Amino acid sequence: MKTDDLPGLYIHVPFCREKCRYCDFFSVPVSGQLEQWKEALLREAGQHHDFAPQFGSLYLGGGTPSTLPLDALGEITGCMRELYEFREDAEVTIEINPEDVSGDYIDGLIDLGFNRLSLGVQSFRDEDLLLLGRGHDAARAENALEICLESGIDNVSIDLIYAICYQSPKNWQYNLGRALSFQPQHISCYELTFKENTELYEMYRNGEVLSPPEETQRDMFIDASRTLTENGYWHYEVSSYSLGEKRMSRHNSIYWKHFPYLGLGPSAHSFDGRMRWWNCSCLDEYINSAGAEKGGLEELSFGALEMEEIFLGLRTAEGIDLELAKRYLSDEKLIEVLIGYGLLNIEKGRLVPTRKGYLFSDYVATFFRPQA
Numbered sequence: 299m300k301t302d303d304l305p306g307l308y309i310h311v312p313f314c315r316e317k318c319r320y321c322d323f324f325s326v327p328v329s330g331q332l333e334q335w336k337e338a339l340l341r342e343a344g345q346h347h348d349f350a351p352q353f354g355s356l357y358l359g360g361g362t363p364s365t366l367p368l369d370a371l372g373e374i375t376g377c378m379r380e381l382y383e384f385r386e387d388a389e390v391t392i393e394i395n396p397e398d399v400s401g402d403y404i405d406g407l408i409d410l411g412f413n414r415l416s417l418g419v420q421s422f423r424d425e426d427l428l429l430l431g432r433g434h435d436a437a438r439a440e441n442a443l444e445i446c447l448e449s450g451i452d453n454v455s456i457d458l459i460y461a462i463c464y465q466s467p468k469n470w471q472y473n474l475g476r477a478l479s480f481q482p483q484h485i486s487c488y489e490l491t492f493k494e495n496t497e498l499y500e501m502y503r504n505g506e507v508l509s510p511p512e513e514t515q516r517d518m519f520i521d522a523s524r525t526l527t528e529n530g531y532w533h534y535e536v537s538s539y540s541l542g543e544k545r546m547s548r549h550n551s552i553y554w555k556h557f558p559y560l561g562l563g564p565s566a567h568s569f570d571g572r573m574r575w576w577n578c579s580c581l582d583e584y585i586n587s588a589g590a591e592k593g594g595l596e597e598l599s600f601g602a603l604e605m606e607e608i609f610l611g612l613r614t615a616e617g618i619d620l621e622l623a624k625r626y627l628s629d630e631k632l633i634e635v636l637i638g639y640g641l642l643n644i645e646k647g648r649l650v651p652t653r654k655g656y657l658f659s660d661y662v663a664t665f666f667r668p669q670a
């Protein structure tokens with residue numbers, strides 16, 4: 299799997315038009331604080347101008363970056379290019395929601411240098427979208443996807459969610475079929491989870507919504523993997539599929555490969571290869587301290603870094619170095635056992651997960667122990 303060997307730059311845009319019922323990402327309603335947030339962001343960016351000599355990717359996530367007008371986005375990307383060096387073919391991604399998409403807006407994004415769009419479709423069914431509390435319906439999602447794909451950007455990703463309350467395997471197949479009919483270059487499929495402090499979690503606790511049985515959820519994962527790979531997509535990470543190696547998410551691969559990244563904006567995380575730190579999840583605090591107020595910081599020991607490398611590697615097609623794996627297994631014979639269970643394979647000196655191995659990557663990870 300070819301990945302970028304340069305650090306990535308992430309910017310957290312904390313504004314959303316509405317809060318989706320399932321979401322626990324840090325976001326606040328679109329407000330008059332845009333100017334103050336932007337000012338704090340640019341000040342924070344200045345504090346880290348020496349983080350790396352060059353970046354390989356810029357990723358605007360959130361929140362909903364597409365709530366920002368083009369002039370604000372232009373100011374931000376312009377400032378980042380002044381402060382930091384990006385390699386010539388850097389991947390520049392923006393997350394967008396269907397309700398914000400118009401031909402003019404996408405053309406404006408292209409003019410600003412974005413070369414990858416990540417569209418929050420989630421489902422092509424109105425029932426699902428209503429339950430999730432999304433701000434768009436299925437027709438809007440399809441229309442937005444069409445606009446993105448016809449814009450000239452040949453790197454469009456869509457997010458889909460499966461195991462949405464009451465969603466049947468047939469309904470999930472419908473969503474996969476609709477996605478395939480558009481042929482986006484990248485598809486991410488996430489399982490719905492009920493996260494604490496979300497509206498959906500409360501609804502679940504009160505018995506107002508159900509979730510498909512675990513076995514059905516697993517079948518849905520396998521369905522997605524089979525259907526998408528049979529149609530030319532490469533299943534290169536537990537939740538990620540791309541049309542060929544060139545269209546994998548280079549920015550996300552930096553996280554999975556354990557390469558350094560700098561995160562700017564409230565709640566954003568950073569990692570320099572040894573230390574990890576994250577900003578506070580409060581917009582007022584972020585604005586007042588211009589990112590200086592940290593939510594936390596940790597220094598990772600060499601062993602902890604290698605354990606993370608193993609956990610992350612077990613979730614990607616690249617897998618983990620066989621010698622590294624052996625050092626963290628209590629008994630080398632476990633490799634044969636896990637291969638026998640159909641969870642792992644050995645390829646070119648690496649231990650790589652099978653489709654079933656992706657599904658049970660957390661289980662496989664339990665066999666690896668920190669060294670005494």
Ligand code: SF4
Binds near residue numbers: 323362395
């Ligand atoms: S899922 Fe996306 S659009 Fe919805 S609240 Fe979360 S960050 Fe905002």
